[in-house]
Amino acid sequence: MLTYIKQLIKKPKETGTICASSPLLINSVLKNVNFSKDQFIIELWAWDWCFTKEIIKNMSANSQLIIFEINESYKKELEKIIGNDQRVKLIFDSAENMEKYCEWKQPNVIVSTVPLTMLDNKIVKNILLEVKKNLQIWWLFLQIQYSLIAKKLIETHLGEIKLWFELLNIPPSFIYIYEKPAE
Secondary structure, three states, rough: HHHHHHHHHOOOOHHOOOOOOOOOHHHHHHHOOOOOOOEEEEOOOOOHHHHEEEHHHOOOOOOEEEEEEEHHHHHHHHHHHOOOOOOOEEEEEEEEHHHHOOOOOOEEEEEEHHHHHHHOOOHHHHHHHHHHHHOOOOEEEEEEEEOOOOHHHHHHHHOOEEEEEEEOOOOOEEEEEEEEOOO
């Protein structure tokens, strides 16, 4: 927890919380992903690497994961978690530049812990535009937030979302779920 507090003090807009996500929150988010199918998954803001570990552990042999993180101080830990896994690519850049790294592929799952309410509104809008622009015909967007403040902004860019509340996390968290079925 001390690491998170230090990072929160040094770079509050890049950290967003005081401790790692609880296993219950991780499960509540990732239960929405069908890991039995090959997926192209993007993780935005892998700062606590708890989601990263579970995604890698559960994704199929032919799935791919691109991780976007902006805080270089997490590089060593993330590289240790990834190891030599060829399914995973680590990018130290803003989620605003997602399209640049997708190599003409479109993800069908995006898992995001970006602290939307702590960032400049223009950055948030750019990230949400990238999310919408880069997802396939069928796709799933999962966003973790500690309040409902970003709900209207997400719905403005993506459409109606479902909410799930996970009380057993510090702090308790909302999971915003946007699923676009195949047309």
